Amino acid sequence: MITEVLTANQLKKEAPVFGQLSFNDHEQVVFCQDKDTGLKAIIGVHNTILGPALGGTRMYDYKTEWDALNDVLRLSRGMTYKAAITGLNLGGGKAVIIGDPKKIKTPELMRRFGKFVHTLGGKYYTAEDVGMETSDMDTVREVTPYVTGISESKGGAGNPSPVTAYGVYMGMKASAKFAYGNDALAGKRILVQGIGHVGEELVRLTSEEGANVVISDINQERLGEVSAKYGVDIYQGEDLYAETADIYAPCALGATINDQTIDKLKVKVIAGAANNQLANESIHGALLQKRGIVYAPDFLINAGGIINVYAEIEGYGRDQIVAKTENIYDTTFDILNKAKATNVTTNEAALSIAEDRIAARKKGM
Ligand code: NAD
Helix, strand or coil: CCCCCCCCCCCCCCCCHHHCCCCCCCCEEEEEEECCCCEEEEEEEEECCCCCEECCEEEECCCCHHHHHHHHHHHHHHHHHHHHHHCCCCEEEEEEEECCHHHHCCHHHHHHHHHHHHHCCCCEEECECCCCCHHHHHHHHCCCCCECCCCHHHCCCCCCHHHHHHHHHHHHHHHHHHHHCCCCCCCCEEEEECCCHHHHHHHHHHHHCCCEEEEECCCHHHHHHHHHHHCCEECCCCCHHHCECCEEEECCCCCCECCCCCCCCECCEECCCCCCCECCHHHHHHHHHHCCCEECCHHHHCCHHHHHHHHHHHCCCHHHHHHHHHHHHHHHHHHHHHHHHHCCCHHHHHHHHHHHHHHHHHHCC
């Protein structure tokens, strides 16, 4: 669900292109088109001060091209802060391919996309995101070295999603500790929205700890599979956002915390994998703070995937991947405390640390 979108209607045609809603000092935005394969893609390079922009490629059947542009701009900005707060020497970038992966994704289209990535000469590295598989990254690798998340058999770090889920789990436990005084998830009612690559692994980790997990997804088949595999309940109600629970874990698409949902929420903690969960960071971040709902900043706790793919560039191994991902626990706990002490939203507290790191590097350049 992408609710805060820059639709054609909302687009302020009188405003300059660079002044539109989601532009946030982006360095470069590349529009890519190939009629033979049906490829329509946008690559957003937000910031490269800390290093090359790295971020996955999302393939999605966007309602309009403006929605796709808005998504790539928001996502690429988020990657800058994710890398910065995780201490990685990477900038922020992201790509979107417009279309339903089940209908238009072919190896030819992926190779053509890879060639566009290659033209950026290493300024942008791609990886997997929604609608992509590790095998797609292997296909992209055939035409460019500027891709991560390739198969282990081909020298890559493999699927990043389990590591992302592990990081979210760490962030969720730290948030529980902040909200409840201890980090045990056993007995906690956790709503997991979206049980894809990351969501399913999060269901495994939390249910194995004894949490009372409830799952929701638009894919009925997967609901049945995951419910049977882990013995968890499928959400049966009409409105997940109004459900009483301890923790809400958004693991589908972004902007689910928005004007329509925020007043209904009856949870104590929000900690999930989806990027850009707050439709409007300042407004919805402040409303969560006012309502005493602990929000674990998404770009902080979903950094496991980028830690995993960064290993391919830096050449570190599994032990360091796990250690860096476990560090998300301490960082989350520190940021939640910092936000409380300084009376800012948790998102603002995390952003200011990330921005300070980027500013310090820029000064030294
Ligand atoms: P995925 O495509 O494997 O899974 C997404 C799931 O959400 C699917 O099962 C889909 O059916 C479901 N879904 C879509 N719309 C829904 C809706 N309205 N309500 C309920 N379910 C819905 O994606 P993923 O790789 O698991 O990623 C999930 C989220 O985490 C995305 O926002 C992604 O950007 C973010 N993320 C993923 C990674 C990673 O390593 N994969 C890293 C960082 C962030």
